[in-house]
Amino acid sequence: MKFRTPRTDCDHRVMTSELNAATRALALATVEIERHVGTRGWDGPIAVFSLVRSSRIVATSPELADQLPEGAAEDPEHLTSIEQDGLPEADTLEDLLAQLAWPETVDGAAIVVERMVVPPEAEADMPSDPEEGLAYLMAHPERQDMRIAVGVLRSGDTWCALRSRANDSDDAVAGGPDAVPGLAEALASTLR
Numbered sequence: 001m002k003f004r005t006p007r008t009d010c011d012h013r014v015m016t017s018e019l020n021a022a023t024r025a026l027a028l029a030t031v032e033i034e035r036h037v038g039t040r041g042w043d044g045p046i047a048v049f050s051l052v053r054s055s056r057i058v059a060t061s062p063e064l065a066d067q068l069p070e071g072a073a074e075d076p077e078h079l080t081s082i083e084q085d086g087l088p089e090a091d092t093l094e095d096l097l098a099q100l101a102w103p104e105t106v107d108g109a110a111i112v113v114e115r116m117v118v119p120p121e122a123e124a125d126m127p128s129d130p131e132e133g134l135a136y137l138m139a140h141p142e143r144q145d146m147r148i149a150v151g152v153l154r155s156g157d158t159w160c161a162l163r164s165r166a167n168d169s170d171d172a173v174a175g176g177p178d179a180v181p182g183l184a185e186a187l188a189s190t191l192r
Contacts, residue, residue, distance in 0.1 A: 020157075021077045022077050022153060022155055022157050023157045023159065023177065025075075025077035025078055025079050026051070026079065026108065026151050026152075026153055026157050026158070027151075027159040027161075027175060028079075029051060029079040029080075029110065029151055029159075030110055030149050030150070030151035030159040030161050030175070031149070031159075031161045031173060031175060032081070033049055033081050033110050033149050033151070033161075034112060034147060034149035034161040034163060034173060035170060035173075037112045037147070037149070038147060038163065038168075042114065042145065042147070042165055042168075044114065046087070046093065046096065046111065046112065046113050047083060047111070047112040048083070048084045048087055048096075048100065048109070048110070048111050048112075049081040049082060049083050049084060049109065049110040049111070049112075050081070050082045050084060050102060050106045050108075050109055051079045051080070051081055051082075051106065051107055051108035051109060051110055051151060051153070052079065052080050052082065052105065052106055052107055053076065053078065053079060053080075053107050054068050054072040054073055054075065054078040054079065054080045055073055055074070055075070055076055055078070056105065057073075057080055058073040068080065079107065079108065081110060088100075093113060093183075093186075094186070097111075097186050097187065097189070097190055100190040101190060102190060102191055106191070107153055107154060108151060108153035108154060108157075108191070109151070109152055109190055109191060110149060110150065110151040110152070110187075111149070111150055111183070111187055112148065112149045112150075113147075113148050114145065114146065114147050114148070115146050115148060116137055116138070116144070116145060116146075117143070117144045117146050118140050118142055118143050119142050122137075122140055122142060144164050144165070144166060145165035145166075146162055146163065146164050146165070147162070147163045147164075148161075148162055148179075148180055148183065149161040149162075150183045150184050150187055152184055152187050152188040154191050156188070157177070158177050158178070158181075158184040158188070159175060159176070159177055160175060160176060160177070160178075160179035160180045160183075160184065161173050161174070161175045162174045162175065162179055162180075
């Protein structure tokens with residue numbers, strides 16, 4: 001397992017006063033997770049993270065306090081992400097999520113996937129044969145490669161961070177609580 005703590009100096013548009021404290025902490029953690037995975041480049045595997053309140057980590061392991069950003073241990077909402085190694089074998093994202101479960105000591109979870117996105121009208125012309133469908137999508141002129149990071153908390157808060165390969169820079173990452181609701185709901189089910 002590798003600890004990832006969100007930088008408290010992160011300059012990102014998600015830090016708005018309209019978000020509650022828990023969602024703001026989740027947004028910061030999700031954006032930092034996406035950036036971290038992004039340092040590995042594109043075409044990477046699925047990455048899964050547990051999210052634990054930093055104050056809980058320090059309460060159970062005080063020696064880890066010096067690894068957290070200043071003030072994180074005192075912030076009741078600050079989240080530390082822990083990348084999960086040795087994910088179970090799965091043929092699909094759905095199969096992977098069906099195999100995940102988290103102990104009560106985990107406050108949330110995050111996942112990073114890469115997906116190909118086309119406009120909805122392009123899907124209407126897609127061949128039904130899976131191999132032909134994939135070839136159609138790969139050749140589509142409006143295809144976008146996206147890195148999608150989704151974070152969820154047991155409280156029900158969600159955040160999604162989206163980066164396109166065509167606009168691959170930290171200042172072009174979009175975010176919001178409802179950007180990928182199906183994936184957020186599937187990930188949230190791993191916490192139940």
